[in-house]
Amino acid sequence: xNLGQTLTFGQTVWALSPELVLLVTAILVLILDVVRxxxxxxxWPPYVTLAGLAVAGAAVVSLWLAGCNTRVLAVVSCDPFxxxxxxxxxxxxxxxxxxxxxxIRTRKLSQGVFYALLLFxxxxxxxxxxxxxxxxxxxxxxxxxIVSYVLTGYLRGSRRSAEAAIKYMLYGxxxxxxxxxxxxxxxxxxxxxxxxxxxxxxxxxxQMLRPMLFPILIMLLAGFAFKIGAVPFHQWAPDAYEGAPxxxxxxxxxxxxxxxxxxxxxITVIAFPSTLNFVHLDWRTLLMAITAVTMxxxxxxxxxxxxxxxxxxxxxxxxxxxxxxxxxxxxxxGTAGVLIYLLAYAVTNLGAFAAIIAFSNQVGSDYISDYAGxxxxxxxxxxxxxISLLSLGGIPPTAGFFGKVxxxxxxxxxxxxxxxxxxxxxxxxxxxxYWKVIRExxxxxxxxxxxxxxxxxxxxxxxxxxxxxxxxxxxxxxxLHLLEPVVRVLFLRS
Amino acid sequence: xxxxxxxxxxxxxxxxxxxxxxxxxxxAIAVLMSIELMLNAVSVNLIAFWRYTESNxxxxxxxxxxxxxxxxxxxxxxxxxxxxxWRTKNTVVLEEIDLxxx
Numbered sequence: 001x002n003l004g005q006t007l008t009f010g011q012t013v014w015a016l017s018p019e020l021v022l023l024v025t026a027i028l029v030l031i032l033d034v035v036r037x038x039x040x041x042x043x044w045p046p047y048v049t050l051a052g053l054a055v056a057g058a059a060v061v062s063l064w065l066a067g068c069n070t071r072v073l074a075v076v077s078c079d080p081f082x083x084x085x086x087x088x089x090x091x092x093x094x095x096x097x098x099x100x101x102x103x104i105r106t107r108k109l110s111q112g113v114f115y116a117l118l119l120f121x122x123x124x125x126x127x128x129x130x131x132x133x134x135x136x137x138x139x140x141x142x143x144x145x146i147v148s149y150v151l152t153g154y155l156r157g158s159r160r161s162a163e164a165a166i167k168y169m170l171y172g173x174x175x176x177x178x179x180x181x182x183x184x185x186x187x188x189x190x191x192x193x194x195x196x197x198x199x200x201x202x203x204x205x206x207q208m209l210r211p212m213l214f215p216i217l218i219m220l221l222a223g224f225a226f227k228i229g230a231v232p233f234h235q236w237a238p239d240a241y242e243g244a245p246x247x248x249x250x251x252x253x254x255x256x257x258x259x260x261x262x263x264x265x266x267i268t269v270i271a272f273p274s275t276l277n278f279v280h281l282d283w284r285t286l287l288m289a290i291t292a293v294t295m296x297x298x299x300x301x302x303x304x305x306x307x308x309x310x311x312x313x314x315x316x317x318x319x320x321x322x323x324x325x326x327x328x329x330x331x332x333x334g335t336a337g338v339l340i341y342l343l344a345y346a347v348t349n350l351g352a353f354a355a356i357i358a359f360s361n362q363v364g365s366d367y368i369s370d371y372a373g374x375x376x377x378x379x380x381x382x383x384x385x386x387i388s389l390l391s392l393g394g395i396p397p398t399a400g401f402f403g404k405v406x407x408x409x410x411x412x413x414x415x416x417x418x419x420x421x422x423x424x425x426x427x428x429x430x431x432x433x434y435w436k437v438i439r440e441x442x443x444x445x446x447x448x449x450x451x452x453x454x455x456x457x458x459x460x461x462x463x464x465x466x467x468x469x470x471x472x473x474x475x476x477x478x479x480l481h482l483l484e485p486v487v488r489v490l491f492l493r494s
Numbered sequence: 495x496x497x498x499x500x501x502x503x504x505x506x507x508x509x510x511x512x513x514x515x516x517x518x519x520x521x522a523i524a525v526l527m528s529i530e531l532m533l534n535a536v537s538v539n540l541i542a543f544w545r546y547t548e549s550n551x552x553x554x555x556x557x558x559x560x561x562x563x564x565x566x567x568x569x570x571x572x573x574x575x576x577x578x579x580w581r582t583k584n585t586v587v588l589e590e591i592d593l594x595x596x
Contacts, residue, residue, distance in 0.1 A: 135557050142564045146571050153575050162578040163591050169575050170525050170588075173568050174516045177532035180561065181509055184536045188502075188543035193553055239594040 005070065015068060015078040017059040018086055019126050025052025026119035033112020045111040046101045046457070049119060050094055056122075057090045069489065074194070075133035080486035084339050085129035085262040091468075092254045092346040093122045098461035099354045100247035102361060107155070107245075114154060118251065121147040125255055129262035132270065134183050134193040137263060141179070141227070144259055145172045148252060152244040164243025171236040172226060179223025182216045189213070195271040202276055210278045217283050220267070221290070227260030228320045231294040241313035246360060249309055250353035253316045254346045257323075261342060264327050265335055269490050274330065287328050291419060295321030295426040302433045308356055309366050311433055312349070315392060318430060319345055322407055325419055329410040332491055336483040337406035343479075344391070344399035344472045351465030352388035355381055358454045358462070368437055373446025381454055382441045384462050389434040391469050394427045399469045402476035501542035509535035522579070522586040526572045533565045 007015065029048055036042070060083050068078045097118060104114055124144035131137040149172065153165025187193055189209055190201040202209065225233040241249045268287075272279045298318030305311035323345070326338035358381055359374070360366055375382040391398035404427060411420040454462070472479065508531055515528025537558045544554020576586055583591060 135553075135560055139560055139564065142568065146564075146567055149571050149575065153578055156578070157582060159582045160593055162575065162582050163593050165575045166522060166579050166588075166591065167594070169572055170516075170522065170529070173526070173529045173572065174532070177512070177529050177536065180536045181532065181539070184505075184539035184543070184557075187554065187557065188539060188547070191543075191548050193557065242594050 007070065007072065012072055014059075015063065015070065015072045016076070017063070018056040018090075019123055021052060021056040021059060022119050022123040022126065025049065025055075026116045026123065028052075029112050029116045029119065033110070033116075042111065045115045046097050049097050049115040052119060053090050053094045053097070053122065056126075057087065057094075060086045060090065071132065075136040076127065076130045077132045078130065079489065080483075081266070081335070081339075081490055082126075082130035082262070084483060084486075085258060085342075086126045088339070088343050088346055089122060089125040089129065089255065089258050091343075092258065092350060093118060093125075093251075095347070095350040095354070095461050095464055096247060096251045096254070098457050098464070099250055099350065099357050101457040102455045103245065103247050103357055106361070109154065109156070114151075117147055117151050117154075121151070121251070121255055125259040125262075128259040129266075131263070132195050132266065134187060134195070134198075137267075138176075138180055138183060140259075141223070141263070142176055144256060145176060145227075148172075148256060151248045151251065152240055154248060155245050158243075160243035161245060162243075164240045167243075168236050168240040171233075175223050175226040175233060178219045182219035182223070185212070185216050186220075189216075195267065198271045199273055199276065202272075202279060206276050206278050210282070213279055214282055217272075217279070217286060221283070221286055224260055224264050224267075225290060227256050228264070228323075229257065229317050230290050230320050230324065231297050231317065232290075234294070234298070234317045237317055238310050238313040241316075242307060242310050242366075246309065246353065246357045246366075249312075250350055250357070253312065253349050253353065257316070257320060258342055258346065261323055261327065261338055265338060266490070268327060268330065269335070273491075280330075284328055284330065287324060288416070288419060291321055291324040291328055292422050293321075294318070294324060295422060299426050299429045299433075302430070305433070306368055307366050308368050308371070308437065311368065311437075312352060312356075315430065315433070316349065318426060319349070319392070321426070322404060322423055325411050325416075325423055326407045328419065329407075329414040329416065331410055331414050332484050332488040333406065333413055334410035335487040335490065336480055337403070337410045339483050339487070340472070340476060340479055341403035341407055344403035344469070344476075347465045347468030347472065348388050348391040348398070348400055351462060351469060352385060352392065354458050354461040354465060355385040355388065358458045359452060361455070361458075362450075362452050368440055370447070371437060371440045372444040374441040374452070376446050377448070377450060378452035378454070381452060381462075384466055385441065386438055387466060387469060389437060391473075393431045393434045395431075397470075397473045399472035399476070402473055406476070406480060498542055498546040501538060505535040505538040505542070508532075508538065520587050520589055522576050522588055522591075523573075525588070526569065526576070529572075530565060530569065533561055537561050 064083045128140035149169040155161035229237045302314035326334040391400035394400045394404045408420040512528045512531030540558040
């Protein structure tokens, strides 16, 4: 399937098969939940969900091997970049499902609805990563947002969960309305909703439109910054992370970021390419400022946190800053770096959250001071959390280190030396708060002697994430050689 | 025919009223209503641009229709969350919803 070729019905279905599988599985889970209600401690929903994710993953791999590079129904692109995004999203969601199982079952929450919502959010991420049309982008964007609001408020009767949901929802709906207003202007100025059409129309009268395009860019970036949790639209993140059920926090720290970065790369590379001098300069300048501030503020505020979920919220804001470096670099190396770092960040952060869920499941606390002496109470869990934190801090030979190397070298290659320097300084600052948890776990005497038992599903999640952290670290170079040529296609088209 | 600018000014005014409400109102329901105003501004914009620039296609109309679909979904979820807040806290005033901070 190549660009410009008209697809038959069968080919269209094949190209959309990951999304269709997710949709069918989500509906299946909902129906099964209705057909067999009130079954205490039922075990099937996570298995059905995982099976759906696996089949969708197989579809993604088959499309990748077939070298799919085409437009489906004019609004969705099936190209290597979107397939890579989908693969990362499916892997991340599978880990989220594994980490949710015990949490949801012990709290007697409706399982079917929860897993259906997770599948719908995966579907939204896949669609957002593949959209090439403003209408499709905004639909997938709000689809993902609305599902995330519901998931955040999923703990019924919990004040914190409801509060987190309302803050997230009002913040998100406001910013998405702002982004939509910018999109309506973009449509008005160009008469196009297709990203490539926008680029070619802008090329004709860019200089004249520049004063109008600048505020449009600011409002567009506001919406994207909300989704990836970048400063100055990050304030929802700590509250939503702290209040949401912990497996949902794990999802929030990864899912929307994958989608947001895929969207950001696609819009900046295709709709505002380097062939447009002024718009290209404007968005890069804006994003550069956001990048530097996001990294620094996220890291500095994280130093003062006492709740580990809140600390990881600020840490994930800082991580979004690092990934933004790859977007600002606006080069094939930068884009490949974004993908590799998203993969590394997804497995690392989900590993940390799986460990936190295992801990809080038994101890019932999220305060860092309660992690005292964890190495004696649960040596394996402490070691895995240690590896996750080291990878987040960027210590070799973990995935986080190599991810950062590519992002920073992409910055150097694009002549953004100061941004790489800010990134390196920030990585050093970040060790400060990761070290705080490590010291608590290994150098402080435990408050209680109770052994912490990790449930089997969480053990599997931890195993998968740790394997991911080490494999992505070891095979980062082949991964780069695999991804760089295929993301180059995005740049050639413009 | 009314010039295009008038519609754009109307939309911009609507958007600004909505934005002011979003930032200044303390009642969660009023904030939700303000967001709806902003979305209405988007619809006015889209329809006006569509009518005056390329009325031979339906892109603008489709876009506007989807804006309404999403707005309705957002309100449904928003009100559900506000009811959840009301049940646990007996208030919808945003300043009193302050359990999470730091």
